[in-house]
Amino acid sequence: MFVLSSPSGTGKTTIARRLLAEDADIALSVSVTTRPMRPGEVEGRDYFFTDRAKFEAMVEAGEFLEWAEVFGNLYGTPKSYIKAGLKEGRDFLFDVDWQGTQQLHQRMETDVVRVFLLPPSIAELDRRLRGRGTDSAEVIAGRMARAQAEISHWDSYDYVAINDDMEQCFTRVKTILAAERLRRARQTGLVDFTRELMR
Numbered sequence: 001m002f003v004l005s006s007p008s009g010t011g012k013t014t015i016a017r018r019l020l021a022e023d024a025d026i027a028l029s030v031s032v033t034t035r036p037m038r039p040g041e042v043e044g045r046d047y048f049f050t051d052r053a054k055f056e057a058m059v060e061a062g063e064f065l066e067w068a069e070v071f072g073n074l075y076g077t078p079k080s081y082i083k084a085g086l087k088e089g090r091d092f093l094f095d096v097d098w099q100g101t102q103q104l105h106q107r108m109e110t111d112v113v114r115v116f117l118l119p120p121s122i123a124e125l126d127r128r129l130r131g132r133g134t135d136s137a138e139v140i141a142g143r144m145a146r147a148q149a150e151i152s153h154w155d156s157y158d159y160v161a162i163n164d165d166m167e168q169c170f171t172r173v174k175t176i177l178a179a180e181r182l183r184r185a186r187q188t189g190l191v192d193f194t195r196e197l198m199r
Contacts, residue, residue, distance in 0.1 A: 001082070001108060002026065002177055003094040003101050006117035007147030009128040011163045015117070015170050016095050019177070026091040026177070029082060032058065035073035048078075066096065066103035071142075077104070086111055089188050091181070098153035113180045115173060116157035120164035122148070 006012040020028055032048040034055050043049055050058075055074045059067060067076030077100070082092060086108075094104065098116075105112050119125035125147055129140045154160055159176050163169040184190065 001029070001086070001092050001094055001104060001112045002180070003096060003104060003112060003114045004117065004173070005096060005098055005101050005114070005150070005157070006163075007119065007125060007150045008143045009125050009132070009147070010117045010119045011166055011169065012095060012117050014166065015163075015173055016093055018170055019173065020093060023174075023177070026093050027085070029077055029092040029094045031075045031077055031096075032064075033073055033075045035071075035075075065107055066100040068097060068099040068103075070097060075100070091177075098150055098156065102156065110185065113159075113176070114157040115159045115161065115176055116154050117169065117173075118151065118154065118160060118162045119147075120162060 004012050004016055016028070020026065030044065030046070030048060032050055032055060034050060034052050035047075037043070037047075037049050041047065052074065055067075055076065058064060058076065063079055064076035065079045065082055067074060069075075075096070077094070077096070085092060094100070096104070101112075101114050105114065119128070122144075126140070126144055129135065129143055135143070161169050161172045161176075180186065
């Protein structure tokens with residue numbers, strides 16, 4: 001479970017999309033959400049869209065590995081799908097905030113790799129958010145306030161990368177993923193392979 005977290009506007013979505021496009025061995029973990037579908041989004045590919053009552057019933061039934069409320073909307077990771085995929089040896093990319101990351105780590109500690117992306121500066125983050133041209137000044141102010149709160153949790157991650165250059169940051173993230181896949185505990189079939197070598 002490869003987790004990317006960052007304040008909004010840090011480049012996480014761009015890096016995640018590129019990682020998914022270039023690495024066939026990792027799939028996006030699709031979250032359930034109560035937020036409305038945006039233009040261009042597809043049910044089951046971007047999110048599983050539901051209403052608050054159904055989401056809360058899923059929470060009560062223990063169907064999420066993690067869930068959180070962000071900007072008035074609920075988001076959660078369906079437990080059964082992820083556990084089945086991990087058992088088959090698949091890797092999942094998670095685009096979740098620090099709260100979701102903390103919950104994932106508490107429930108699935110050895111299967112979770114946590115990467116936090118930082119902006120090069122608060123001024124640059126503000127410039128990026130305004131440059132999108134999609135949010136009101138009020139929404140941007142809220143995102144900036146939330147960004148500083150999110151940044152305060154940087155030290156609970158395994159890796160931290162500063163996105164001062166998109167290409168270099170992407171290379172760092174790819175390198176982290178490659179190194180984590182080489183960990184002895186994550187290499188399925190290694191025991192049998194080495195026993196064969198020692199015969």
